[in-house]
Amino acid sequence: MIQADLFNSLYVFILAAFIGFEVIRRVSPLLHTPLMSLTNALDAIAVVGAIILAGEHKSQLASVLGTIAIVAATSNAVGGFIITDRMLKMFKPSKAPKP
């Protein structure tokens, strides 16, 4: 069972890494800063692990660490999405030349 989980996870990892490479290779250097802040925000999905730790209350330590982890990840998600959107809003194409 553990073995099956492990191989499932490895498959997911390999496939996601390939998709990541192919998708991110196409991101223009123009947007590399927003790319970094966006992937950072997406990375904050680790919060789901922290929520379960904090909520299950299996031990005092796990709850405390989980709670701190939720704060760290949530601030990343909220801040990361806000700043990425602020940056992307600024990128505007040239206006059509006025006659």
Add this chain to the structure above:
Amino acid sequence: MIPGTPLIEITYLVAAVLFILSLKWLSSPATARHGVWAGEIGMVLAVAGTLFYQGIVDYKWIAIALVLGAIIGVPLGNVQMTAVPQRTALSHAFGALCVTLVGTAEFYLRAPHVPPFMMSVLSLEVILGGLTVTGSLMAAGKLQEWLPQRPITYKGQNFVNLAMLAVAIGLAVYLVHDPSAMRLYPFMVGIALVFGVMLIIPIGGADMPTVISLLNSYAGLSAAAMGFVLNSKLLIVAGSLDGASGFILSVNMSKAMNRSFTNVLFGAFGQVQHVAAGAVEARPVRSATPEEAAAILSAANKVVIVPGYGMAVAQAQHKVRELYDTLTKRGVDVTFGIHPVAGRMPGHMNVLLAEADIPYDKLLDMDDVNGDLPQADVALVIGANDVTNPAARSDASSPIYGMPIIDVDKARTVMVIKRSMNPGFAGIDNPLYYLDNTLMLFGDAKAFVGSIVRELTGASGAHA
């Protein structure tokens, strides 16, 4: 462990798809904002789904932590654009902190019964996570100038660093064999934390784009490792996307600095800085006043502006936009040439110029602008140094030999705005300044560009 009911699993699956679409839409500025929305929806779905998990017995602390995180996150999302590099470094630290804390909690919940594979990925998770936490905090401190920007090096530095890493890995191997040796765990994490500090000590400002990308990659990989520990496919997907992104950016940055990727990976940063500049003899340079610069610019048909970190330091981007507007109105074709490592993080210059309302189709990357430069009448260098140094092409003894540069010297006239003749950050002399077609414009970037703009608008007013 994240045991899912079908409902929770579906929210995770949809979130994973949205995350991939989110990055796909980022490929073009026209669709990029959809990408942010997709990411946000995915995140909210996955968090909401998780809250339905029946194993949760207490919501109080979860709610408090979510609200507190949002309260901290809002100001972090609203920092000034010039502070984006340090904000990014800080967010790498927060992401890695979350991963390290969760890994630590999982270890103490499971120990001493941790299967070998589980212990291996858990060790990977907390070692990568730990060094990213302190490394990113150090990087943020240097970028914010709370810590000295100058690289600090000492004899045997690489040996000390590698030895620390080896000890941490040794402890991890021991714990894989015998997870009941729980007292070793804090040492493993502790060494990773110290290692992160030691790794960034020798880094100077010019290496920051590479380092931030690398820390980004580590943060992603540690999150993917956490996905293995928790058996969460969503986390593996998000972590590997982040890891792949950081990896691609690191490779780009190391190519743009002509460093091999292994050189970067093994922390041999800051080497360029050690190579002292050769004897700098006082050679004659030609300098010009704002009036002269304005006259040359107004006679040009095609102008390429090459910005660097100096533009960001002087906060000159808005004055540069005024210059762009003035010249464009006179029918001059103005574009910008952006070197991949200009600034302190990948894409730094693009964000500053976009903030100043310069259309993104005028921001060209190095290869495109190098094709244009031989036809350019004027190349105006603002606060950039090493990325325009022709010694990188011709002088095999130069420390930056082989690094791809923006060929500003191919333009008919080169104008360089610079505070003084002091060599730049890397301490390397730049032969560009002594060329016959180079004019040095001495002064603060913001003030000097402002005076040029005044000259140009004043002159046109006089004719009207």
